[in-house]
Amino acid sequence: MADTHAKHDYHIIDPSPWPFLASAGAFIMMIGLVGYMRAFSGGQFVMFGIDFAGPWIFYLGLAIVLYVMYGWWSDTIKEGQEGAHTRVVSLHLRYGMIMFIASEVMFFVAWFWAFFDASLFPNEAIQASRVEALGGQWPPVGIEVLDPLHLPLFNTVTLLLSGTTVTWAHHALLHNDRKGLIWGLALTVLLGLIFSYVQYYEYAHAPFAFGGSIYGSTFFMATGFHGFHVIVGTIFLIVCLLRAMKGQFTPQKHFGFEAAAWYWHFVDVVWLFLFFSIYIWGSWGGQIHAG
Secondary structure (H helix, E strand, O other), X not given: OOOOOXXXXXXXXXXXXXXXXXXXXXXXXXXXXXXXXXXXXXXXXEEOOEEOXXXXXXXXXXXXXXXXXXXXXXXXXXHHHOOOOOHHHHHHHHHHHHHHHHHHHHHHHHHHHHHHHHHHOOOOOXXXXXHXXXXXXXXXXXXXXXXXXXXXHHHHXXXXXXXXXXXXXXXXXXXXXXXXXXXXXXXXXXXXHHHHHHHHHHHHOOOOOOOOOHHXXXXXXXXXHHHHHHHHHHXXXXXXXXXXXXXXXXXXXXXXXXXXXXXXXXXXXXXXXXXXXHHHHXXXXXXXXXX
């Protein structure tokens, strides 16, 4: 955590425990997840004579990661309020957020790649097992697809509207309109929650499952990870809403809110690609589920 009264002449700022704790928590969570999956399949995961199979180590690592997230970001907010976020620090925070979003873009590229590889080449001769599984067509033989002009279209309008409300909140903040900032953020959070509920309802009534079909696996991986990002973005905006209600943002200093808005617009753009590629183009010519 930044401190202008650092006690060590060999440190510009006081040493922070958060990077080490974050690494330790992520490592423990990874070991626990492997053990969790092994236990789920009825196997064992033995290291150093200890059987790590089971969920408890994963939850321990998750708890550490969540604690680090709360503590590290709390310190970052405190540093900003104490004036430690100079122009250079603020610029680097922006670079960090840009690089994070760029890494998220590449994350989704992987899922789009898997989807297009299967959907564009369903009858590729060198992929005999794929041709047999898909019936040489996309959507695969026997798969009922979701109507893209039903719940998916509703969610598209919902998410695009949320992008409008978060932009409204940002402009209200720039003009020092506190009421507009709070209302804009509150509406954005509400629309994010509606989106997540509708997607949950859609998943519960989907006519295909995750397993047994590459259509289901690519669909649920791409849209499911996007749904997870919507949940993360909603939590991000809830924190911004609470901070806005406390008056912590000013027209000059509000990068925490800016970062949340950038992230939310990224979520919007990814959904548009999902909607037009997976829901509309990917279901073209398929049998629409009547439910």
